[in-house]
Amino acid sequence: MWLKIVYNENDIANWHEKSEKISVFLEDSHSVIIPNTSKSFRVSTVFPLIPDNKKTTIDNCIILFFSFPNAYCVLGRVEKKGSKELKESTYFSLGLCSVILFLENEDLLIEFKQIIEQQEVASERWDLKGDKISKIVYELNANLEPIVHPDISADYSILNITERAIIDEFRICINLLMIKLNLHMSEERNKFKALVEAVDSMVKELVYLQSDGEIPATLSEYSKEELFNRKLKNSIWHQNLGRIIQINSALSYVSTQAFSGAVPILERRSLIRRNSLLGTGSTILALNRISGFIEKSFELIDFQDVITNKLSSTPPLKDSIPFPSYDCSDWSLGSLNTFSKNNTTEPSFGKLPYFSGRLGFRETEFSIAAALQSITSGASLEWSLMTLTHEMLHGHVRIIIDSIFYGSDNGKAEEEHAQFYRKFKDRIERRDTKEVQIDSIRNLILSYCTLTASHGSISNFPKDKWQGATIKLLPEETLWKTFAIENRDLSEIFVHILDLHYFYASRISIYIPLIWCSWLSVPHINGDLRQYILRSLLTIASTIKHPANERFQTSIRIFFDVMSKYNEKLESHIIKEVLDILQNDSLLMANYFPSFWISLCIVDLVTEVFYCPAIRTELFKDQFVSWASDEKDEDEVEQKFVYNLPNGFNDEIIEAPLSYLLDRMIKELDSMKDSDLERETAIQFLALNSKQ
Amino acid sequence: MTKQSYFDLTLVKRYFHLITFKPEKKYTFSSMLTDLEASVKKNVFYSTILNFNVVEAEIISNMPFFGGEEDFSVLQNGQPPYKYEILLVNMPDLNMFTIGFPFKLLAKLSLDKLINSYKLLSFGSFIKCDVNNLLIKNYKNDLSYDNFLAYFSGLDLIFPGETKINSVNLDGEKPLESPLFIDVFKDQLNDKKCHLERCSIKCRLQFPKDGIPKTQANFHIDMFGNYKFYLHGSGKNIFVVPFLFSLLFEKGCLHSTLNNPINRLKDV
Numbered sequence: 038m039w040l041k042i043v044y045n046e047n048d049i050a051n052w053h054e055k056s057e058k059i060s061v062f063l064e065d066s067h068s069v070i071i072p073n074t075s076k077s078f079r080v081s082t083v084f085p086l087i088p089d090n091k092k093t094t095i096d097n098c099i100i101l102f103f104s105f106p107n108a109y110c111v112l113g114r115v116e117k118k119g120s121k122e123l124k125e126s127t128y129f130s131l132g133l134c135s136v137i138l139f140l141e142n143e144d145l146l147i148e149f150k151q152i153i154e155q156q157e158v159a160s161e162r163w164d165l166k167g168d169k170i171s172k173i174v175y176e177l178n179a180n181l182e183p184i185v186h187p188d189i190s191a192d193y194s195i196l197n198i199t200e201r202a203i204i205d206e207f208r209i210c211i212n213l214l215m216i217k218l219n220l221h222m223s224e225e226r227n228k229f230k231a232l233v234e235a236v237d238s239m240v241k242e243l244v245y246l247q248s249d250g251e252i253p254a255t256l257s258e259y260s261k262e263e264l265f266n267r268k269l270k271n272s273i274w275h276q277n278l279g280r281i282i283q284i285n286s287a288l289s290y291v292s293t294q295a296f297s298g299a300v301p302i303l304e305r306r307s308l309i310r311r312n313s314l315l316g317t318g319s320t321i322l323a324l325n326r327i328s329g330f331i332e333k334s335f336e337l338i339d340f341q342d343v344i345t346n347k348l349s350s351t352p353p354l355k356d357s358i359p360f361p362s363y364d365c366s367d368w369s370l371g372s373l374n375t376f377s378k379n380n381t382t383e384p385s386f387g388k389l390p391y392f393s394g395r396l397g398f399r400e401t402e403f404s405i406a407a408a409l410q411s412i413t414s415g416a417s418l419e420w421s422l423m424t425l426t427h428e429m430l431h432g433h434v435r436i437i438i439d440s441i442f443y444g445s446d447n448g449k450a451e452e453e454h455a456q457f458y459r460k461f462k463d464r465i466e467r468r469d470t471k472e473v474q475i476d477s478i479r480n481l482i483l484s485y486c487t488l489t490a491s492h493g494s495i496s497n498f499p500k501d502k503w504q505g506a507t508i509k510l511l512p513e514e515t516l517w518k519t520f521a522i523e524n525r526d527l528s529e530i531f532v533h534i535l536d537l538h539y540f541y542a543s544r545i546s547i548y549i550p551l552i553w554c555s556w557l558s559v560p561h562i563n564g565d566l567r568q569y570i571l572r573s574l575l576t577i578a579s580t581i582k583h584p585a586n587e588r589f590q591t592s593i594r595i596f597f598d599v600m601s602k603y604n605e606k607l608e609s610h611i612i613k614e615v616l617d618i619l620q621n622d623s624l625l626m627a628n629y630f631p632s633f634w635i636s637l638c639i640v641d642l643v644t645e646v647f648y649c650p651a652i653r654t655e656l657f658k659d660q661f662v663s664w665a666s667d668e669k670d671e672d673e674v675e676q677k678f679v680y681n682l683p684n685g686f687n688d689e690i691i692e693a694p695l696s697y698l699l700d701r702m703i704k705e706l707d708s709m710k711d712s713d714l715e716r717e718t719a720i721q722f723l724a725l726n727s728k729q
Numbered sequence: 730m731t732k733q734s735y736f737d738l739t740l741v742k743r744y745f746h747l748i749t750f751k752p753e754k755k756y757t758f759s760s761m762l763t764d765l766e767a768s769v770k771k772n773v774f775y776s777t778i779l780n781f782n783v784v785e786a787e788i789i790s791n792m793p794f795f796g797g798e799e800d801f802s803v804l805q806n807g808q809p810p811y812k813y814e815i816l817l818v819n820m821p822d823l824n825m826f827t828i829g830f831p832f833k834l835l836a837k838l839s840l841d842k843l844i845n846s847y848k849l850l851s852f853g854s855f856i857k858c859d860v861n862n863l864l865i866k867n868y869k870n871d872l873s874y875d876n877f878l879a880y881f882s883g884l885d886l887i888f889p890g891e892t893k894i895n896s897v898n899l900d901g902e903k904p905l906e907s908p909l910f911i912d913v914f915k916d917q918l919n920d921k922k923c924h925l926e927r928c929s930i931k932c933r934l935q936f937p938k939d940g941i942p943k944t945q946a947n948f949h950i951d952m953f954g955n956y957k958f959y960l961h962g963s964g965k966n967i968f969v970v971p972f973l974f975s976l977l978f979e980k981g982c983l984h985s986t987l988n989n990p991i992n993r994l995k996d997v
Contacts, residue, residue: 688986
């Protein structure tokens with residue numbers, strides 16, 4: 038249903054004085070109805086708490102909008118305890134004001150207040166006379182005492198106007214955002230304080246590079262002479278400016294998507310037009326919860342520090358050479374899990390989450406974007422928010438790979454790479470050298486890169502006929518070029534395996550169909566099917582411990598079985614094509630096996646060393662998480678993951694939001710029913726915000 | 730009192746599924762009996778140690794909830810309607826009452842009726858036990874309350890982050906005193922690497938006093954508000970119920986829930 042206001046553009050600016058000129062309608066239609074007048078309008082989708090109970094008129098109603106810390110619990114209590122009349126008067130939306138009451142009198146408000154057991158953050162009341170707003174009253178329950186907003190401490194007046202403007206933009210944006218943040222999302226203040234501190238450091242570096250004063254602490258690993266080097270100077274300069282620009286861009290998205298439609302509702306129109314009246318604040322809170330939850334869970338291990346410092350004093354991975362006839366059975370002794378701390382701490386600063394129609398699901402150093410389609414269809418298999426886990430892992434894997442090859446961050450990457458190459462050469466030529474764990478890891482990755490030249494990779498076909506795997510040392514420059522090219526494929530293998538084990542409870546029967554559902558919505562998948570098949574096979578291989586050839590055959594069989602099961606439900610010609618390929622032995626051996634075979638060392642490296650069970654424990658830490666075995670199911674491959682919480686709204690806290698989401702995706706995958714997707718999506722967004 | 734004189738039950742020597750309800754307003758023990766359409770056969774006991782009474786009642790249904798081993802038909806002809814005995818325990822001091830059903834499905838349908846037709850939840854909420862917290866607060870094992878002794882006799886630990894082992898079931902006379910529990914599982918619980926989803930608590934009423942018999946029962950309790958115990962032939966171990974809830978209440982481990990506990994049982 039659509040809640041709509043229609044008004045003259047001149048009146049909306051003075052909405053508090055001219056509210057009586059604004060008309061309000063509640064309409065039931067699948068698509069938005071554009072008013073056939075010269076007037077402007079704003080709309081938002083709203084959902085009746087009782088699905089089939091749709092009001093036909095709201096003339097002369099009192100409309101109450103509430104922003105609660107936990108709307109999911111409020112709606113759960115109303116649904117279970119409320120009278121029929123109250124339930125029929127209750128609606129929900131995706132805005133910060135996610136609970137809406139349409140009342141004919143105030144009696145039901147008393148019942149509502151008695152039931153909910155929560156204090157609202159903000160509320161607004163519209164009294165309608167006919168279809169016009171006769172009165173608007175709003176209330177903000179936040180602490181309205183003036184608070185000093187965080188700001189840049191560096192004096193950057195020395196910079197040119199171009200750079201100054203970028204920094205000015207950041208400061209203004211933060212200032213405006215903090216005002217709203219204090220009113221509506223005060224718990225998020227620390228995140229933005231940390232962001233300001235990070236940008237402050239970048240600005241100090243820019244000022245130093247321009248003025249040559251005292252070296253800022255964040256550049257202390259360089260000497261003055263090194264910083265005089267134009268190449269290094271330029272690199273830091275552009276990197277910092279690029280980061281601030283990226284942050285500014287994300288902030289403008291976050292600001293408009295989070296706070297448009299917040300009380301006072303008519304003050305700001307959301308740029309997501311379909312929700313221009315009430316905005317999408319609850320969806321941003323949900324994205325924030327997911328990204329913050331993942332970041333906090335990964336704080337259990339300081340990967341950068343462990344890889345850069347600790348792995349230089351731990352023993353090498355046993356039997357990692359001769360490659361690829363390695364034996365990884367003892368590699369778990371070098372698992373990074375042993376470096377986990379007892380408690381997680383809040384991350385220094387979290388990513389800025391927002392929705393983007395252009396970017397879709399995308400992660401950068403400072404932001405995480407979800408596809409705009411997820412606002413309406415996030416409960417579907419194609420646009421599930423579970424895809425965010427994959428994107429968040431790209432950031433994590435970037436830290437891992439950078440720490441392995443650029444860890445010391447001392448500006449001497451070329452020298453270090455020459456040293457890494459020498460060690461690799463010694464290893465290939467079987468010279469007896471002293472090796473530590475980080476050397477083994479680098480050598481394995483460089484072995485893989487070397488072999489991609491002949492055996493191909495997940496995105497490149499094998500070049501030669503199958504020749505076994507004798508490593509021919511590439512010239513140094515060629516090897517590092519190959520490494521740069523293969524970085525993307527390497528990263529994808531890392532991400533898929535970590536995604537499976539961290540977020541999908543190592544359940545192949547869930548992960549494979551769900552990841553393919555998200556891929557089916559990507560237009561270009563058909564052009565590079567081989568890559569996606571190989572990604573799947575390698576992920577499956579991470580759960581199998583057999584010799585390489587058997588692992589390949591077993592992975593194909595498991596992949597085929599899983600895809601066949603969902604062939605009918607997914608109704609895609611691509612799945613049929615995949616199934617055909619999986620039955621073509623000669624094609625698989627020629628085009629797939631060589632790349633699969635040489636990638637297995639990366640699969641095992643990730644599974645045995647970089648995957649940390651302690652983090653998964655953190656991610657699944659929730660009293661409702663459980664497993665169930667159905668011995669009557671002839672096709673049961675694995676125990677089923679269960680999140681024991683009934684569908685709909687509940688008066689319960691969701692401690693592990695991704696476990697909840699995974700359970701809902703499994704239910705959607707197994708369901709043959711067509712549910713009201715947009716409504717279910719809205720429920721899931723509100724559920725993701727159900728925390729203490 | 731003699732062994733047989735407490736109840737006229739025929740449905741004994743079987744597991745009873747219990748649900749506990751806490752009324753908030755205008756809802757009494759009698760309201761529940763009325764809404765269940767239960768006819769009272771016996772209002773069995775009143776105690777001065779704890780203020781409670783146990784009611785034996787019958788409800789009529791056209792649904793056969795049994796596997797045919799006994800004839801529950803009203804006319805003893807194997808045809809519907811059937812009558813089933815239920816037990817209710819009223820605990821006014823705790824402002825709670827417990828209903829015991831001999832069949833899970835009977836419990837489910839009865840509660841669905843109370844919730845959907847009689848709007849039960851608008852009058853109060855179900856009571857669940859935070860078993861995990863109860864365990865963590867009481868590693869010393871024995872829980873005592875006046876004439877009542879209870880201790881953990883079984884623990885179903887769930888490891889949410891593990892995938893090779895998903896749960897560990899520790900059964901025994903006193904698992905909390907086992908070195909295996911102390912050395913391995915206690916730390917896992919304290920670090921929240923696992924949680925207790927279900928447990929068994931062995932309960933004993935030790936000294937006959939004020940007409941309360943010496944009796945015992947092993948209660949299976951889950952975190953969602955389901956309680957189950959084996960009703961002995963005499964039926965007298967139902968008297969353990971008010972003592973158990975008084976203990977759990979005193980330990981601060983009873984909480985309200987608006988979700989029907991039966992719907993969260995894995996095998997219903």
